[in-house]
Amino acid sequence: MRAKLCVILICLSSVLLSGCQTSRKIETASIIENVSISAEDSRVCYTFYILSSDDKPKGIRIPADSFGEARKLAESEYIPNLSLSKLELLLIEDSLSDRALESDIEYISTQPSFSPSAYVALCDRNTLEAFSRTAGGQRLIEEQLTLLKKNDPSVCVNYLSVFNRFASSKTKDFTVGYVTCDGEMKISAKKIEKTKAR
Amino acid sequence: MNKLRFSSKRFLLTLMLCACSVILLQNKDLSPNASFSFNIICMLCGLSVCFLLFVPSLIIKRRTGLDFLTVARVKTPSLRLPTAVFYSLYLIFTAEFFLLPYTDMFAKKYYSGVTPCAVALLLVLTCVYAAVKGVNVITRFGIFLFGFAFVTNALMFGGSLGSLDFSLYGFELSGGSGDFWRDSLYFVTPAFIAVLYACLSGATENFRLRQPVFALIFTGVKFALVLFFIFFSLGDYAGKQEYPTFTLSRAARLGSFGGIESFYLALATMSVFMIISLILCAATKSVKRESDVKYVAVFAAIIFSAHICGTYIDSVKEIFTSTGLFVILTAAAALVPLGYVFTGRKSNARKALRNTDMP
């Protein structure tokens, strides 16, 4: 009996010491669904879209020099309990594609919480504005990216393939999805030259 | 419970699952310059060595029907203490070799913020429970684990099929002699199951030589499949991540169904649980004939203490997770039975054992 009590005490204390009490509870966690990288007033702005059922997407803009810095700022000041595990779409403004591919994609590759199957696409400014105004943009872009991939298998639509194409020494260029918005969102393939990006 | 004799086939299935944990917990152990085909060749060489290390204990089992520890105890009573000390230390080392990467992976990749030692403590406590129940019960558990491993692997591989990319990575052979030695050495690590076999095979029956051969072949197939998907599905991304098999499970998606890493973590947890439980059984057997709660608890306490040292002292961790040292010690532990193979002729081995007081 004494041994059993000891085992129970050890188990309880180890559970309390294990750090489980710092868990992200579903109601308090800020689960990020989409991230967009845009250029605003000569600064790079990272917008984290929190998962919600509201009609208008809940995006928090954080000006920063890199994705890593933006994340740290978000966690410490803007979005407590931030979770990137459910990130589904990473939108990069066309003008920032070289910079994002060079530094941010590299940073993300070292992050264990980031899902490598998240969609990645380039876009123009109008798309980002439309994306921040109305809900449902993410599903629309994902559907179009899937269709684009089906028509042209060489297009890289998710983070894993973008990273591998970018990192590989065998290819000089690769194509990614490019979303434009002129009243409605349209998608096309865009070639990226690695030498230029680097 | 320990007096029961159970199927040798089931025991080798359990050992095969233990061997598969090596690739499950892999952490940048393979050379980054070596290609897939090159690694397959290294794997074939490594697993062949594993089989060679299996041979002495297989011969002893075939001749006497007993495990090596019992044979050694009967044949050389004067060497009982050094044998017990050596095997106990080796088995504790083996436990750390798996426990440290596991808790490290858990804390770094799955749930940051957790205290690795608390995870290890809970795991070791549950292992004590399993070890007290005996090898027979653990091998029964192995059947369920086999089923779960099958489902998990099917999900991991099936979910990675969509991201296979043969245009970037090919089947060419690339790698130098240094890479060959490094990777081959890594693929010898599953040989620890030969030592477990040597320690625990006494309670098994219906032994056939093809059983360890099949166990190693299936281990090889699992290794090859994991490597294939890591190379062709994850590609360069795997090199950026610690624990690429974990990343493989994270990247796998079946339609909108993700979160396969939970299955992976459950599989890794149960595999490590089974290895440490078997190790506790073997360690107890190395010092005592019958399973004893007190001995199991003492060994569990030693393993946990060693884990604390390994977690907080980097140099200790390096020693415990050194593949080279592990392979050398495994080879030594697996080859000790060879001495007993040559000391007695086959014809009089049974007779000698029959005349002695056996447990």
Place this chain on the structure above:
Amino acid sequence: MNNSLSEKLSELKADFADSADLTVRVVTLKSVRNIRAAIVTIEGMCDKEQLSQSVINPLMPYDFGMLDGEQAAQRILSSVTASSDVTTFYTKQELITYITSGFAAVIVDGAETMLAAGVQGYSFRGVSEPESEVVQRGSREGFTEPLRVNMSLIRRRIKNPDLVFEQASVGGESRTQIMLCYLQSRTSPKLLGKLRKRLERCDLDSVLASGYLSEYLEDGKTSRLFSGVGISERPDTVCGKLTEGRIAVIVDGTPAVIIVPRLFVEEFQGVDDYSNRTYYAAFIRLTKYLSFFAAVFLPGLYVALAQFHPEYFPTMILIKTSESLAQTPLPVTLEVLAITFVYEIMKEAGLRIPKSLGHAVGIVGALVIGESAVNAGIISSSTLMVVATAAICSYVTSPLYPPVTMLRFIYIVIGGLCGLWGITLAAAVMIISMCSKTSLGVPYMSSLAPFSLRTMRDVFVRADWKTLSKHVIRVQKFKETEAESVE
């Protein structure tokens, strides 16, 4: 006992402490020696009409002539009584056993031999369909309380001399009659020996239900969650088990018959499986296994995901769940625990209260506690749905309800404290515990672990009868390979 009638009667009366239900009728037989005899019964245990017709009426006018007491007793046995069931006995202990079982004892003055005539006539519940094991296509008969009726229900289904009923009694005070029932050619003698030994070890004062005995028949500790002793109220189920080499223990006074050894996979086999089409039987089996897993793990997994890994929820479910949980005051673990506990209270109340009030409890539970609590924001709708699903699933395998309920609570707590990892570890411990369990030396998880491919045809699926009838799987098959020296 002394041969004197008056001494025998006074001893008996002393033993019964002049109990009001002990009925003694002393008569003088028609004979030269005026021999006295007594008919001893227990009030309410025998049929008075039958007693008159088969014992008293033939006895009174019969002329015993010159016969002495012993000879008169032998004559009664051979020529006088009209009862079909008459036996002789000699001791006071036997006398007590017979009269308390509803026999009429005939004691003749000066005779050592005493007679017991079967005139049992106590009232009992008739054979009816058991409520706990309802089937669609099988027999509607269920066991009832009297031992002999239950024996006849089995014998009617197995008309084979190989079927053996072996009588014994347990309980120091109650002296309850029990009957071991088995097919001699199919049951392992070792298994039978082991069972007899365990019954001998039973030191209970009274055995009022089969559940009293089941703990004595368990291997190892009885504190384990899963039971290695099966219980059935259906004669067809028991007969099916007997043909597989199992042993049934019928306890007098209870319709629940004990079956040993009991395996885990049997909990998922039903009588209807063998009447339905094979594909449908397989579907039902798989549904049962899934329900078992859902009943045990669903609330725990829900808590673990909500607490530690919300990203694993599909997006739409995640949004709805997080919104509904955000409006409730309790943390998700406590909320699930509380609802599960309240559900158990309502279940117990529903079982105990009169049937007419049962509906009221159902309405109060469903509407007031459920819907109102959700509307008031005290509990979340998703939590309520998860708990309700698990509760319904637990009834699919009703014999496993007690362990499933306990495990559900354990997994909720572990899921809330340690997440999916904790659940994995607890599941490993549970499997180890189940794998180490044996039932009369047969591994409880037989068919699965130790694995037997041949028996798989009646585990997750049910093969057709042509295949099943070719190889009858006897339970000792597992034992021979595995558990010779368990104890």
